[in-house]
Amino acid sequence: MILRLLPLCLLGVTTIADAHDFWLQPQHWQAAPDQPVGVTLQVGHGPDRQRSSIPARRIVRFEAITPEGRRVDLDKRLDIGGATQDATVAFGTRGAYLVVLETDNNAESHLPAGRFNAYLEDEGLTGAIAHRARTNRTGAEGAETYSRHAKTIVQVGAADPQQQARIVRPTGLTLEIVPEVSPLSALPGRPLPVRIYYRGRPLAGALVKLNDLDADAKPVEMQRSDANGRAIFTMPGKGSWQFNVIWTRPQPKSSLADFDTSFSSLSFGITR
Numbered sequence: 001m002i003l004r005l006l007p008l009c010l011l012g013v014t015t016i017a018d019a020h021d022f023w024l025q026p027q028h029w030q031a032a033p034d035q036p037v038g039v040t041l042q043v044g045h046g047p048d049r050q051r052s053s054i055p056a057r058r059i060v061r062f063e064a065i066t067p068e069g070r071r072v073d074l075d076k077r078l079d080i081g082g083a084t085q086d087a088t089v090a091f092g093t094r095g096a097y098l099v100v101l102e103t104d105n106n107a108e109s110h111l112p113a114g115r116f117n118a119y120l121e122d123e124g125l126t127g128a129i130a131h132r133a134r135t136n137r138t139g140a141e142g143a144e145t146y147s148r149h150a151k152t153i154v155q156v157g158a159a160d161p162q163q164q165a166r167i168v169r170p171t172g173l174t175l176e177i178v179p180e181v182s183p184l185s186a187l188p189g190r191p192l193p194v195r196i197y198y199r200g201r202p203l204a205g206a207l208v209k210l211n212d213l214d215a216d217a218k219p220v221e222m223q224r225s226d227a228n229g230r231a232i233f234t235m236p237g238k239g240s241w242q243f244n245v246i247w248t249r250p251q252p253k254s255s256l257a258d259f260d261t262s263f264s265s266l267s268f269g270i271t272r
Contacts, residue, residue, distance in 0.1 A: 029269025116142025202229025
């Protein structure tokens with residue numbers, strides 16, 4: 001596999017834009033069989049939105065889940081930092097495909113106390129806020145290692161509810177957003193429940209956001225996951241959409257970072 005690497009430091013100071021939303025953005029949400037679809041890796045939101053400069057060596061999983069549940073390795077489709085896309089995918093049979101990307105946690109972020117506290121507040125990471133208060137670290141710089149976990153839905157051919165079963169099943173990401181019903185079939189205005197899983201278990205207390213990717217300066221809806229990891233949203237209408245969630249856990253005192261953080265997203269388009 002030949003990959004183009006971008007010059008980046010693994011360890012460094014990130015900005016708030018770098019730390020927030022990360023997702024897969026297909027060129028087309030719906031494609032014909034065998035039609036190439038460019039995919040870019042996007043980060044940030046609102047005026048800070050940009051293509052991600054993540055190095056290819058950090059990507060540990062890039063694959064598709066077919067409508068039948070088969071896993072297809074897409075590593076050879078990567079072209080990180082390419083002129084117009086970071087990958088190109090194509091699928092021969094009809095149905096809804098999940099494209100899945102996961103990175104390692106070998107990136108490190110350092111932010112001054114005020115900015116780190118504001119980031120924790122913005123993402124609803126109340127456990128981390130309480131931990132910093134409990135350990136008298138509220139006024140200290142915040143350091144975290146972090147990883148990215150993203151899924152996107154690509155529909156090949158006409159949408160068929162019988163070919164969307166894999167959308168509502170976990171794929172094994174460290175932090176994962178799993179809709180209970182397929183957003184490709186749900187009716188606008190109806191409930192759209194999702195479940196959040198962290199390390200294979202339902203995650204309570206996570207702040208889940210739904211963003212309109214055509215106007216993503218602010219989320220259109222936010223919900224906390226309940227004791228079963230469930231959060232219920234209102235199904236949006238036609239457009240480009242993204243769920244995202246962040247979770248962090250304290251690290252031992254011997255660690256160079258205070259927290260290990262996972263960023264997860266699910267992006268999808270409604271074309272009807």
